[in-house]
Amino acid sequence: MPKKNRSKITKTTIETRQNICDDRFTRFMNISDICIKYDVANSTVRDILKRYQTDNLVAYKPRGGARNVEIQQLHTNYLKQLIDEEDQENIFTLEQLKLKLLTEFPNHFTSFNSIGVNSLRLHFDQHLQVTMQRVDEVKNVQSNEKEKRVYCQGLTKHGVRYMTNCVFVAKSSFKICVITGRARSIKGKRSSVLTKTKKSNLVSMIGAISARKIESLQHVIKQDESVLKEYFIQLIQCLDKTNQSMFVIMDRTCFESCIIQLFEQSRHTLYYLPTGFDAFNPMYTCFGNLRHYLKRTFDCDSIDDWVNNCQVDESECKKWIKGSVDSILQYNYNYKS
The missing domain is CATH 3.30.420.10 (Ribonuclease H-like superfamily/Ribonuclease H)
Structure with missing residues (x-):
């Protein structure tokens, strides 16, 4: 079986991306000429131009990263107080502690997603030295019924x-799978297997x-x-x-x-x-x-x-x-x- 032709992937610099946008929108060069000039693939050039048109950005978009939220000493003391009030019938989950923290200090966080559950877990490990344990969810405890x-x-x-x-x-939010493509054999040609490609979309x-x-x-x-x-x-x-x-x-x-x-x-x-x-x-x-x-x-x-x-x-x-x-x-x- 012949090997696939894998071309070398090159990452463009921010100067190159800026020059591509200038050549297209200021000098009105064709996309094909821009590809030849900078030795960049056609799809890459189109993605750079599209990003510049929609978001006015030349640099790549950030992909995730840590939230810039600082858990202050005031928040730490409140979390420690909540943990001290726990008992066997009323065990707080990380999601519940997060909700209580956002409710107690609504002006300290910009949105519900400003602080994550994983951030709380790391904060407990580094500052409170609290041992956490996986427990089964109890839906009909006395506090819930009340x-x-x-x-x-x-x-x-x-x-x-x-x-x-x-x-x-x-x-x-839920996922759906849609069939994005089909392939059948042409009439009179050698038969082939029907293929389907399913893509999952989050709605x-x-x-x-x-x-x-x-x-x-x-x-x-x-x-x-x-x-x-x-x-x-x-x-x-x-x-x-x-x-x-x-x-x-x-x-x-x-x-x-x-x-x-x-x-x-x-x-x-x-x-x-x-x-x-x-x-x-x-x-x-x-x-x-x-x-x-x-x-x-x-x-x-x-x-x-x-x-x-x-x-x-x-x-x-x-x-x-x-x-x-x-x-x-x-x-x-x-x-x-």
């Missing part, structure tokens, strides 16, 4: 009605559902603070058209703290779910159905086209919300939806 009961009993107290004045918001979606319809469903490409803020601005404008004060129920860990300011300036109220209790949010049931529907029917050029063409009946919305109400009735028999 938190569920407090949430369900508080619905009646605050006037929260799942079927009339609630909108449920959530964010979900991130954010949606809002009420008892009437899906209020909003959006494909999230860049998950940063500005995208989430723009989404909630549009959602609040949509809810204002109903001329009714609504409760927006969502998980506290999914969104940025800047969303709170938007709702403080509106007539709608944020109502947080207990962490990890997806049964009380029918939007997760909606995402489960959309995930299977997307995998069966995805044939559009883009995910945004599929989202725009997605239709959900009012009966389905009511059915999903009724399933969440049934879970609430286990802890609050007097609740009226």
